[in-house]
Amino acid sequence: MxxxxxxxxxxxxxxxxxxxxxxxxxxxxxxxxxxxxxxxxxxxxxxxxxxxxxxxxxxxxxxxxxxxxxxxxxxxxxxxxxxxxxxxxxxxxxxxxxxxxxxxxxxxxxxxxxxxxxxxxxxxxxxxxxxxxxxxxxxxxxxxxxxxxxxxxxxxxxxxxxxxxxxxxxxxxxxxxxxxxxxxxxxxxxxxxxxxxxxxxxxxxxxxxxxxxxxxxxxxxxxxxxxxxxxxxxxxxxxxxxxxxxxxxxxxxxxxxxxxxxxxxxxxxxxxxxxxxxxxxxxxxxxxxxxxxxxxxxxxxxxxxxxxxxxxxxxxxxxxxxxxxxxxxxxxxxxxxxxxxxxxxxxxxxxxxxxxxxxxxxxxxxxxxxxxxxxxxxxxxxxxxxxxxxxxxxxxxxxxKAALSFADKIAFITENSYGVPANRVLEKEGFTDILAAARAEVKEAGIDFDNLAVLPVKSPATMTDDDTLPAEERTVTLKKVEIHSGAGLLHINLTTSLTTPMPKIV
CATH class of the missing domain: 3.40.50.300 (P-loop containing nucleotide triphosphate hydrolases)
Known part of the structure; x- marks a missing residue:
């Protein structure tokens, strides 16, 4: 009621x-x-x-x-x-x-x-x-x-x-x-x-x-x-x-x-x-x-x-x-x-x-x-x-975490949410350039890059690059960046995950 x-x-x-x-x-x-x-x-x-x-x-x-x-x-x-x-x-x-x-x-x-x-x-x-x-x-x-x-x-x-x-x-x-x-x-x-x-x-x-x-x-x-x-x-x-x-x-x-x-x-x-x-x-x-x-x-x-x-x-x-x-x-x-x-x-x-x-x-x-x-x-x-x-x-x-740098936010998320410390966070080839371009774009738009909340984009069925590995070998790889400045979010792709997936036919 x-x-x-x-x-x-x-x-x-x-x-x-x-x-x-x-x-x-x-x-x-x-x-x-x-x-x-x-x-x-x-x-x-x-x-x-x-x-x-x-x-x-x-x-x-x-x-x-x-x-x-x-x-x-x-x-x-x-x-x-x-x-x-x-x-x-x-x-x-x-x-x-x-x-x-x-x-x-x-x-x-x-x-x-x-x-x-x-x-x-x-x-x-x-x-x-x-x-x-x-x-x-x-x-x-x-x-x-x-x-x-x-x-x-x-x-x-x-x-x-x-x-x-x-x-x-x-x-x-x-x-x-x-x-x-x-x-x-x-x-x-x-x-x-x-x-x-x-x-x-x-x-x-x-x-x-x-x-x-x-x-x-x-x-x-x-x-x-x-x-x-x-x-x-x-x-x-x-x-x-x-x-x-x-x-x-x-x-x-x-x-x-x-x-x-x-x-x-x-x-x-x-x-x-x-x-x-x-x-x-x-x-x-x-x-x-x-x-x-x-x-x-x-x-x-x-x-x-x-x-x-x-x-x-x-x-x-x-x-x-x-x-x-x-x-x-x-x-x-x-x-x-x-x-x-x-x-x-x-x-x-x-x-x-x-x-x-x-x-x-x-x-x-x-x-x-x-x-x-x-x-x-x-x-x-x-x-x-x-x-x-x-x-x-x-x-x-x-x-x-708004007071933390981007690197500290990533480390906080991977260690606390996936059990992967900062020293095992990897970067896909070219990620550094992608991140630098995102920083420059946000700065030119008058937005504080480090004030954006980091939103991981990942497969819903995995936590790390390979969940079957022993704990001390698991890694997380940063792959891509997308800015959602209106929402105040910085998307970080960790695994392949589609935003236009296909439903199962039943």
């Missing part, structure tokens, strides 16, 4: 409730004494053996809030919107849970909600069109802003227009800079400022970078985005509140829901469960290192690290990845609970998994076939989890 505090800020759009979270948070800031300060629980996962195989994070998220509410705790979830072309139409199904741990109307989430993806795509594609016109007008010589599509197509990976005069490319809408901008922004003014700071392309003759705000009325683009900035309200099958906002991929983008939706949920509920895309090394890393440390998102009071039994046990050479994820979060002061999401035929693995977890010094695993049992299967396993939420947790608040 939609809380009464949101009545004045919500409206019906199609079959869903939409919430003006920006206006609501203005009220929260004006009268903080009237609202809660909910604690965030991060749901992340083991790195999957295959990128297309889900571990059950959304299923766990929904089961967890249902179980907490059964225990009398005011809990809610904040989820990302799935990508229709990849997630909903792919082999792993939608991003709305499953079985008894699902949304009341999963089809609404899986197939477009109220058109948010389309509005974000329209805004970025309109910007690209403005850039093409700017080429005709002599303002630009090249276009840096890619077009976007929610439907993947191999033919869109490299495109030439106007008789080959311009090279363009497409990325999927969830991987776009416009999606990142809306995910990170906490006001319409911030959205407008960030869009204006996107690098549109290079100027004729000088080759200097030209920002969008130099030739575009940015307010027009914000109007195109429309109600895509407003979270959608949904419920689990048991009636637990779920807010859905934004949908960036966890491997090539942020992998987290919109920060304004998380802020709103924390003002309304005691516990807010946030799911981050793919594994602890992908969306989990970006929640901690970008959302929290760079942009002030709430630090998790606890984490639930999901794995299928087969992911942990199938490949002995990769078994290190799950303990690494759990221990890394614990070392950051986050009470981290292993969650074994049982699938059919995995029950006989439980005794050995429990024994292994005890040997590794884990907290007692939370176990369940959440598809079959839903939140009911977790209710009696949450005593330690709930105690961890009730204990004093000041969070882990290191100095913002």
């Amino acid at each position: 939609l809380t009464e505090q949101l009545n004045d800020y919500s409206f019906t759009y199609g079959d869903l409730k939409k919430i003006d979270a920006f206006a609501f948070m203005d009220n929260v800031k004006a009268h903080p004494e009237n609202f809660k300060r909910g604690k965030v629980v991060l749901v992340t996962a083991s790195t999957p053996l295959k990128a297309s195989r889900g571990e059950g994070k959304t299923t766990t998220t929904i089961a967890l809030i249902d179980a907490l509410r059964r225990r009398g705790i005011d809990a809610a979830a904040v989820l990302r919107q799935p990508s229709m072309g990849i997630t909903a139409a792919g082999s792993k199904g939608g991003a709305s849970g499953g079985g008894k741990s699902t949304l009341a109307h999963p089809e609404l989430a899986d197939w477009g909600l109220t058109g948010e993806m389309g509005r974000i795509a329209d805004a970025q594609n309109l910007l690209a069109a403005f850039c093409e016109k700017a080429v005709d007008d002599g303002v630009l010589a090249t276009v840096s802003i890619p077009r976007v599509s929610e439907t993947p197509s191999r033919s869109l990976r490299k495109v030439q227009v106007d008789g080959g005069k311009l090279n363009e490319r497409f990325v999927l809408t969830p991987a776009s800079e416009m999606m990142q901008i809306i995910t990170l922004s906490r006001s319409l003014t911030e959205i407008e400022e960030r869009i204006g700071n996107m690098i549109a392309g290079a100027a004729p003759e000088t080759g200097k970078p030209v920002l969008v705000k130099d030739f575009v009325d940015v307010e027009r683009i914000v109007r195109v985005v429309g109600n895509a900035v407003q979270p959608a309200y949904m419920e689990s099958g048991e009636g637990s509140p779920v807010y859905i906002h934004c949908g960036p991929f966890g491997n090539v983008s942020l992998g987290i829901p919109g920060l304004i939706a998380v802020d709103m949920a924390c003002a309304l509920h005691d516990v807010v469960v946030v799911e981050a895309g793919y594994g602890a090394d992908a969306g989990g890393q970006k929640w901690l290192d970008i959302a929290c440390r760079e942009y002030g998102a709430p630090w998790p009071a606890a984490a639930v690290v999901v794995t299928r039994a087969t992911t942990w046990r199938d490949d002995p050479a990769l078994q290190w990845r799950y303990p690494f994820a759990v221990n890394r979060l614990e070392n950051l002061g986050i009470a981290s609970f292993p969650m074994i999401n049982l699938w059919e035929g995995e029950d006989d693995e439980l005794p050995q998994l429990r024994a292994t977890a005890q040997e590794l010094g884990f907290r007692r695993p939370i176990v369940g076939n959440l598809w079959c049992d839903g939140g009911e299967g977790l209710v009696n396993q949450l005593d330690e989890f709930i105690s961890s939420l009730e204990s004093v947790n000041t969070g882990y608040s290191p100095e913002s």
Whole structure:
């Protein structure tokens, strides 16, 4: 049931409730004494053996809030919107849970909600069109802003227009800079400022970078985005509140829901469960290192690290990845609970998994076939989890990485997120020149290079160059750089990972 505090800020759009979270948070800031300060629980996962195989994070998220509410705790979830072309139409199904741990109307989430993806795509594609016109007008010589599509197509990976005069490319809408901008922004003014700071392309003759705000009325683009900035309200099958906002991929983008939706949920509920895309090394890393440390998102009071039994046990050479994820979060002061999401035929693995977890010094695993049992299967396993939420947790608040140099940021990420120290971070041939060119471009645009948050672009199924090597031999290679100055991000390619992947046909 939609809380009464949101009545004045919500409206019906199609079959869903939409919430003006920006206006609501203005009220929260004006009268903080009237609202809660909910604690965030991060749901992340083991790195999957295959990128297309889900571990059950959304299923766990929904089961967890249902179980907490059964225990009398005011809990809610904040989820990302799935990508229709990849997630909903792919082999792993939608991003709305499953079985008894699902949304009341999963089809609404899986197939477009109220058109948010389309509005974000329209805004970025309109910007690209403005850039093409700017080429005709002599303002630009090249276009840096890619077009976007929610439907993947191999033919869109490299495109030439106007008789080959311009090279363009497409990325999927969830991987776009416009999606990142809306995910990170906490006001319409911030959205407008960030869009204006996107690098549109290079100027004729000088080759200097030209920002969008130099030739575009940015307010027009914000109007195109429309109600895509407003979270959608949904419920689990048991009636637990779920807010859905934004949908960036966890491997090539942020992998987290919109920060304004998380802020709103924390003002309304005691516990807010946030799911981050793919594994602890992908969306989990970006929640901690970008959302929290760079942009002030709430630090998790606890984490639930999901794995299928087969992911942990199938490949002995990769078994290190799950303990690494759990221990890394614990070392950051986050009470981290292993969650074994049982699938059919995995029950006989439980005794050995429990024994292994005890040997590794884990907290007692939370176990369940959440598809079959839903939140009911977790209710009696949450005593330690709930105690961890009730204990004093000041969070882990290191100095913002915005103060670190690029090299220090890379070292921080590779060592803490992948277990690879700085002396084993390699550079692909030519990377030094690519990085120098990026530095020069950013400087000419009037942007502080070291103030950009580093966003790793990587395969969702690997953490290092070769995860099967012994720990002391694993490396990470820096390969390519892409500037998203509007979002305030510097993309660093670590592995080959497409931004226009193809879905599995099912």
